[in-house]
Amino acid sequence: MPAYSIQFHPANPKSMGGIATHTVEAWAPEHADTTWARAHPTERNTYAGSSADPGTRPISSMSWHHKTGEIKGVYTEPAHQRQGVASALYQRGQEIAGETRGVPKPRHSAFRTDSGEGWSKAVGGRRPARNMA
Numbered sequence: 001m002p003a004y005s006i007q008f009h010p011a012n013p014k015s016m017g018g019i020a021t022h023t024v025e026a027w028a029p030e031h032a033d034t035t036w037a038r039a040h041p042t043e044r045n046t047y048a049g050s051s052a053d054p055g056t057r058p059i060s061s062m063s064w065h066h067k068t069g070e071i072k073g074v075y076t077e078p079a080h081q082r083q084g085v086a087s088a089l090y091q092r093g094q095e096i097a098g099e100t101r102g103v104p105k106p107r108h109s110a111f112r113t114d115s116g117e118g119w120s121k122a123v124g125g126r127r128p129a130r131n132m133a
Contacts, residue, residue, distance in 0.1 A: 004059050004085065005032030006092050009040045010103070011066035020066050022103060024089045024096070025058035026080075060085040062093060062106065069097070069104030074116065090123045 004026040012018045019042050027037045036044060036054050041061070047053050060076040076086045090106060097105040108120045110131040120127050 003029065005029055006089065007032065007037060008096055013066050021063040021072050022066055023061060023063040024092050026060040026085050026089060027058050031056045060089055062086060062089040064093060064106040067104065069107045070109045071106050072109070074119065086119060087123050
């Protein structure tokens with residue numbers, strides 16, 4: 001059993017100020033059931049650094065576009081890199097898309113950093129030609 005809990009935050013592009021990306025996050029077990037961890041990342045961003053911010057952050061996160069499925073960002077805390085956490089998020093995103101009507105499967109972007117290039121090779125799937133712009 002992994003030493004983290006995965007949370008899914010669906011996109012809500014049709015609501016006022018809506019968010020166009022689905023996000024999955026890995027949280028340390030001691031923080032996973034908190035209101036902070038369950039809040040949508042954009043809700044937390046509003047209060048980040050304020051007295052309402054408990055100072056905890058996800059171990060890893062991945063966001064993908066609600067229509068195209070293009071991965072918009074992947075981040076893993078340095079202490080948890082190379083342990084399969086981001087790969088587990090990718091797999092969970094694939095599962096969520098398969099189980100949830102209207103949620104596309106995450107797919108690799110042409111815009112990848114060097115570490116993103118290595119990660120995309122490791123998790124597999126179709127990889128468009130890398131755009132270095």
